[in-house]
Amino acid sequence: MYKDLREFIELVDKLGALRRIEEADPRFEIGAVTEAAAGRPDGPALLFDGIKGFPRGFRIFTNATTSPQRAALALGIDPGLRPLDALKAWMEKRKTLQPRAPVVVKDAAFLQHTVRGKDVDLARFPAPIWHRHDGGPFIGSGSIVIMRDPDGGWINASIYRVQVHGRDKVTVQFDHAGRHGAIIAKKYWEQGKPCPLAIVNGEDPALFVAGFEYLPAGQSEYEFAGAIKGAPIEVHPGPLTGLPIPAHAEIVFEGHLLPVSETTLPEGPFGEFTGYYASQARPAPVMDVSAVHHRSDPILLGSPPMKPPRFHFGLPFRAATIWQNLDAAGVTDVVGAWQHVSQLMTVVALKQRYDGHAKRAALVAAAHSYMARLVVVVDEDVDPSNLNDVMWAVATRCEPSEQIDIVRNAWSSALDPRISPDDKSRGVTSHSKVIIEACRPFAWIEQFPPTSALSLTEARAIEQKWGDALK
């Protein structure tokens, strides 16, 4: 498996999935090229160098894990698997992962270059303005924010976006007060202290994946990343904060997050993963950056939110969690789960065994579908990862007057573009979800017209035998 971001990029290049882009402008252009590339069927990863206004060698890597193939690669799963098989492999692997503590190493690549105090100048790094109406440059779109819980001593390392405000100030944005980073920072502030933190811009993709996972408080994302890799994450204490920092990190900031009762700066707006802006600029906590470390020719990992179906991860990891939840709830015969429209639509495929089986699965899936208004259940012959197949099932097996339900006041968020301004100002973050049973009605399942289409297994066999001739 790859050792760090650089080795991951080499692997991507070997798969033929890397494009090198020269002389792009960090103001809108890098974001635009990233979005255009992610929208292509072959959607390559991009390595920007010779960035306009910056010395050669200061690079930005985008679309790291946006394809199913590269998402699998990041997880240590065979990138040759079909997307649904790869997701299933991840679901199975995830069940058995054992937390793996990081190890402290003597040397750290990120200490190759260091500046402190007055010499800190964040303008040395290319921080893109990703979308046209963003409130400023965001160096952290896929960066991890590292903090130590003052009570338990455990390390949280999750992804929160980071906007640059001048030479030595950045803001960190928590979507809500329940984020571990927000909870930890508040503990320091309540003791009248600023919260020590480090930000890693350019991390191991396993850490990028771990940063996205919902882990319980007390479990470090480092341990989860180590479990994914089957090897501990190597860390080295930050010279300023003592926080354990991944030794192979590319660009590291160290400093303190100031109490919001004293200091905030207007943060955003920033284009969201729904494809919209969710709010105007709002006050956010400020980090005083007291030290900056970086490797020679550093690589920033950029992962801007983009209009769906483009998403940070080409495999819908949250669908794997839903699949696991279905298993855990005892819903049998689930053969697949997927999410489309960047998590905003959930599909479950199952072999119906009894009346009510499909609805049971749908309700469990709906309960765990963050921000998704659409929840669809299909039969086992439909590939949930193929939106055309799913819509075929919807259009031919679902009688709307009998097989559609609406669940109200369900789980969404302030990022939801369809919650009215009035409701939002009253703190509403819920919406309704439609459950579409695109399954053959159980009562007369045996009489349902047989399909003329190839079964999934037949289609695969044909692909094996005749695929080359059809290319």
Ligand SMILES: Cc1cc2nc3c(=O)[nH]c(=O)nc-3n(C[C@H](O)[C@H](O)[C@H](O)COP(=O)(O)O)c2cc1C
């Ligand atoms: C690319 C990317 C950007 C993200 N940006 C933010 C963000 O700005 N603020 C936030 O609260 N969550 C953001 N998230 C989601 C959190 O990282 C994710 O929910 C994580 O599990 C939260 O970890 P925690 O439980 O340790 O707080 C982002 C996720 C990804 C993949």
Ligand SMILES: [Mn+2]
């Ligand atoms: Mn966490």
